[in-house]
Amino acid sequence: MAGIREVARRARWRLGLVATAAAALVAGTGLVAATSAQAAAGCRVGYAVSSQWPGGFTADVSVTNLGDPVTGWTLAWSFPSGQRVTQAWNATVTSSGNQATAKDAGWNAAIGTNATVSFGFNGSWSGTNTAPTAFTLNGVACTGGVGGSTSPTASPTPSTTPPTPTPTSSPSTPPPAGTAMAAVAAMQPGWNLGNSFDAVGADETAWGNPRVTQALLDNVRAQGFNSIRIPVTWSNHQGAAPGYLIDAAWLARVREVVGWALADGFYVVLNVHHDSWQWINTMPTDHTNVLNRYNALWTQIAGAFKDSPARLVFESVNEPQFTGSSGDAQNAGLLNELNTSFHRIVRASGGANATRLLVLPTLHTSAEQARVDELSSTIAALNDPNLVATVHFYGYWPFSVNIAGGTRFDATAQQDLTDQFDRVHTAFVARNIPVVIGEYGLLGFDRHTGTIEQGEKLKFFEFLGWYARQRKLTTQLWDNGQHFDRTTFQWQDPELFAQIRSSWTTRSGTASSDQVYVPKTGAVTAKSLTLNLNGTTFQGLRQGSTDLVAGTDYTVSGSTLTLSAAALTRLVGSRAYGVNATLQARFSAGVPWRIDVITYDPPLVSDATGTTASFAVPTQFRGDQLATMEATYADGSNAGPQNWTSFKEFDVTFAPNYGSNTISLKPEFFAEVNDGRKVTLTFHFWSGTKVTYHVTKSGGSVTGSVN
Structure with missing residues (x-):
C-alpha cells in the first residue's frame, strides 16, 4: 500500500471550502494585583470563546498587566449563564456554583508591565453561553485602566516544574534561547496558510480563497497557533535564465504577509512549494538548468529576508519528487544536492541567515524508513545544529480517503501513525534533531470534510495530537480554507477543532462510535458502546443540562457503556427518522464525546435509468447514513476503478446526497466498468444494514435495478 499511498499524496490538490462556526467575545476590563505597598494597578482581560458545541465550549483568557509588575495572581469572575469549568490549562481553575477562580501555575506567576499571560479552559453550558464581563484580581475589582493602588499580598511560591510550551503564549513572548529543539517546541502548534501563495493562476486567489489579510493572521494567532507555514510557489513569478529574477511585486507581497505574521508573534516557515512538481522534478x-534556477531562487529569497528575526524559518522544498530518474538511489542523490545547495546559499548570505533554522524534507516528505535514513545522512554530513527535519502525515491511506473498507480509525490505522512517528523520533528527535510534521490532516478533506465519518475523524485527531506530544513532534495543520474560514474567521467544524485543540495539552475519552441506532418499529433494546478512556475516567452521561442516572439510564462495566432500553425509549420519543437525542459522555479530562441516538429503518433503493455522466440511485435513507460501497461482477471479481479492492473510494466514485435522497455514481466509476456486464453494488450503512443494487452500462447509458 505504500506505493499507492505515495502516489495519492503526490497528486494531492487541496481545494478551499467555505467554513462557518464559533464566535469570539472580548471583554475589556481592569485587573489589579500587588507586589509591594501602594503599587499602581490595572490591566486588560480578553475572554474569547474559540469553539463551541452542544453542551460544551473552549474559552481563552488573556491578562495584560497595565500597572506595576505582578508576581502572583488569582483571577475571579462569575458566570452569568450558569456555565461550569470542566478542564483547564496554564492555570488552576476552580469553581463553586457560578463563581470561578483561576490561580497562576507558578511558572507564569510574574506579569511585567504591559506583559500578558494566558490560560484556557473547557466548560459546559446550556441555554445560553453569555461571556462574563467583570473580573477581579487578588480580590480587587478590575477597572480597565491604571489607577489606584493595592496593599501588598503574599506571592505564591514559584513552582519548580519547568513550563510546558503552550498554544496560547503572548505574541510578545520572545523565542526561547538555546537549541533548535527548544525553538521547534515553541512552534507547537502550527497552521498552514494552504495554497494561497501557490498561485497557479493570476494571483493568490487562484485556489478560491480571498487575498490574505492581516486580520486573518491575527485571528489564526488568537486560536492558539504559535507557528504558521506559508507555502509559496514561485514558478509563475520567476523570470527566464540566466537571472531567474523573482517578480518584485510578488516578492514584496510575500514579504508583507511574512511581516504581518512575524508581528503577530508567529514562527513563520517560508518555503519553495509546488515548484517541486512544476519544474524541480525534471532534474x-x-x-544544470534546474539547479541553476533553484540556486537563483534561494539566493534571492535569502537575500530578501536575511535581516528578518530568527522566528522566520526557511524550508528548502515541499514534497520533493523526481520524474524519469533511475530509482531511489538517484532520487536520494538529487535531493541531497538540493538540500545541500540550499544550506550553503542561505548560510553564506549573511545576517540572521547564518544561524536561522533551516527545514529539510525527506523524499516526498515520506516517513518510510529508507527516506528517513537518506535525510539523516544529509543532516549528519552538514553538521549544523540549526537544522530541522520535516515529513508530512495524512494518515493510513485507505482510512484517509475512505477506500478499501477503511471507514474506521482502527488498530491498523493507529499502528500506521505510531510507526511513522516512531521512525522520525528515533532517527532525529532522539539525536537532538527537531522534527516538524509540516502538514497533517486527512486526504479526504481535499474534497470535503465529510468523506470520513465524524466520530472516526475525531478519534484520529485526538490520537494524533497526543502521540505527537509523546514523540516531541511539532505539528502544522493543513488548512486550505476547509477548516478556518478566511472571511468570517470561524471554524467550519467547531467540534473538530475543539478536539484538535484539546489534543495539544491532554487526552480526551472517546468511544467505539458516536452513533446509537434504534429501529423505528419493534421493541427498543439496550445498546452498548466501548469506551476508549485514553487515561481518563468516565464521569457520566448528560443530555443538555440534565444528567442521566447511572444504574437506571445506563451502566458501565469495565469499558462497556450500556444505555438501557427504558432510557432509549424515552430518548427516541415518537421515533422520527434521524437524530432524536444527543448525549455527552463526560470524562475527567479533554472534551466530551458526543453520542447521537438515531431512529432508522433499512434504507430503500429504486430502479432508475441514466447516463455514465449522470446517474443516481433513488434512495430513501430513512434515518441511516452511508459508510461505503462495494462493486463486483457476477463472477465475484472487483468492478470499477482501483479494482484491487471491491470497496470503492467515497466521494470519488460514489456519493450520498441526503437532501435529494439519492446516491450518485460518478463518471469516474463508470469509466472503468466493463460494457454490458452487470455490476452488483453493496451499500454499507452505519447502522450495519447492507443493501444490494445492480447497474449495467451500455455505451453511455446506464440502467439500475433492485433485482
Whole structure:
C-alpha cells in the first residue's frame, strides 16, 4: 500500500471550502494585583470563546498587566449563564456554583508591565453561553485602566516544574534561547496558510480563497497557533535564465504577509512549494538548468529576508519528487544536492541567515524508513545544529480517503501513525534533531470534510495530537480554507477543532462510535458502546443540562457503556427518522464525546435509468447514513476503478446526497466498468444494514435495478 499511498499524496490538490462556526467575545476590563505597598494597578482581560458545541465550549483568557509588575495572581469572575469549568490549562481553575477562580501555575506567576499571560479552559453550558464581563484580581475589582493602588499580598511560591510550551503564549513572548529543539517546541502548534501563495493562476486567489489579510493572521494567532507555514510557489513569478529574477511585486507581497505574521508573534516557515512538481522534478533530465534556477531562487529569497528575526524559518522544498530518474538511489542523490545547495546559499548570505533554522524534507516528505535514513545522512554530513527535519502525515491511506473498507480509525490505522512517528523520533528527535510534521490532516478533506465519518475523524485527531506530544513532534495543520474560514474567521467544524485543540495539552475519552441506532418499529433494546478512556475516567452521561442516572439510564462495566432500553425509549420519543437525542459522555479530562441516538429503518433503493455522466440511485435513507460501497461482477471479481479492492473510494466514485435522497455514481466509476456486464453494488450503512443494487452500462447509458 505504500506505493499507492505515495502516489495519492503526490497528486494531492487541496481545494478551499467555505467554513462557518464559533464566535469570539472580548471583554475589556481592569485587573489589579500587588507586589509591594501602594503599587499602581490595572490591566486588560480578553475572554474569547474559540469553539463551541452542544453542551460544551473552549474559552481563552488573556491578562495584560497595565500597572506595576505582578508576581502572583488569582483571577475571579462569575458566570452569568450558569456555565461550569470542566478542564483547564496554564492555570488552576476552580469553581463553586457560578463563581470561578483561576490561580497562576507558578511558572507564569510574574506579569511585567504591559506583559500578558494566558490560560484556557473547557466548560459546559446550556441555554445560553453569555461571556462574563467583570473580573477581579487578588480580590480587587478590575477597572480597565491604571489607577489606584493595592496593599501588598503574599506571592505564591514559584513552582519548580519547568513550563510546558503552550498554544496560547503572548505574541510578545520572545523565542526561547538555546537549541533548535527548544525553538521547534515553541512552534507547537502550527497552521498552514494552504495554497494561497501557490498561485497557479493570476494571483493568490487562484485556489478560491480571498487575498490574505492581516486580520486573518491575527485571528489564526488568537486560536492558539504559535507557528504558521506559508507555502509559496514561485514558478509563475520567476523570470527566464540566466537571472531567474523573482517578480518584485510578488516578492514584496510575500514579504508583507511574512511581516504581518512575524508581528503577530508567529514562527513563520517560508518555503519553495509546488515548484517541486512544476519544474524541480525534471532534474534527472535537466540537471544544470534546474539547479541553476533553484540556486537563483534561494539566493534571492535569502537575500530578501536575511535581516528578518530568527522566528522566520526557511524550508528548502515541499514534497520533493523526481520524474524519469533511475530509482531511489538517484532520487536520494538529487535531493541531497538540493538540500545541500540550499544550506550553503542561505548560510553564506549573511545576517540572521547564518544561524536561522533551516527545514529539510525527506523524499516526498515520506516517513518510510529508507527516506528517513537518506535525510539523516544529509543532516549528519552538514553538521549544523540549526537544522530541522520535516515529513508530512495524512494518515493510513485507505482510512484517509475512505477506500478499501477503511471507514474506521482502527488498530491498523493507529499502528500506521505510531510507526511513522516512531521512525522520525528515533532517527532525529532522539539525536537532538527537531522534527516538524509540516502538514497533517486527512486526504479526504481535499474534497470535503465529510468523506470520513465524524466520530472516526475525531478519534484520529485526538490520537494524533497526543502521540505527537509523546514523540516531541511539532505539528502544522493543513488548512486550505476547509477548516478556518478566511472571511468570517470561524471554524467550519467547531467540534473538530475543539478536539484538535484539546489534543495539544491532554487526552480526551472517546468511544467505539458516536452513533446509537434504534429501529423505528419493534421493541427498543439496550445498546452498548466501548469506551476508549485514553487515561481518563468516565464521569457520566448528560443530555443538555440534565444528567442521566447511572444504574437506571445506563451502566458501565469495565469499558462497556450500556444505555438501557427504558432510557432509549424515552430518548427516541415518537421515533422520527434521524437524530432524536444527543448525549455527552463526560470524562475527567479533554472534551466530551458526543453520542447521537438515531431512529432508522433499512434504507430503500429504486430502479432508475441514466447516463455514465449522470446517474443516481433513488434512495430513501430513512434515518441511516452511508459508510461505503462495494462493486463486483457476477463472477465475484472487483468492478470499477482501483479494482484491487471491491470497496470503492467515497466521494470519488460514489456519493450520498441526503437532501435529494439519492446516491450518485460518478463518471469516474463508470469509466472503468466493463460494457454490458452487470455490476452488483453493496451499500454499507452505519447502522450495519447492507443493501444490494445492480447497474449495467451500455455505451453511455446506464440502467439500475433492485433485482
